[in-house]
Amino acid sequence: TAWNDLDDPEAFDRFCEDVNDFGILRWGDKSHRTVRSCRAELGVKEAHYNLGILYANGACVEKDTAKAIHHFEAAAMCGHVPARYSLGYMEGMARNHVIAFQHFLMSAKLGYDDSLKAVKRMFMAGLANKADYAAALRR
Secondary structure, eight states: OOGGGTTSHHHHHHHHHHHHHTTOSOTTOHHHHHHHHHHHHTTOHHHHHHHHHHHHHTSSSOOOHHHHHHHHHHHHHTTOHHHHHHHHHHHHHTTOHHHHHHHHHHHHHTTOHHHHHHHHHHHHTTSSOHHHHHHHHOO
16 A cells, blocks of 8 residues: 555555554554554544544553543444444443443444343343333344
8 A cells, every 4th residue: 555545544444454464563562553543533433443442441551531432432433333332331331321221222233242232231230121122132
């Protein structure tokens, strides 16, 4: 991939994968975070999701819940289903059960099994009703 193609998120994504295949960038490497940040700025949903994971866990960066949520939201808005689940998880941890349920329900309807399990756990804990659980089962 030529450098002039890097304004295209998909081309940039392929370039980054090629670079990673050769082992040039490593997880703990500052340049790797920079490349992931650039990819996220170009709208690559997987990059947003990965940055969300890094910020949520404090891996290679200082833990920052607000930044994690920002990147998960950006990925989810682009159709990244695991990012939607991650938003539900974070909202659930913050005790925002109604919002957590909405994220889990959306991703469960898109076939994400972890979200369906989360909806079931919420139903069993009395945080969702039978109709909500039935809606999650209809994919």
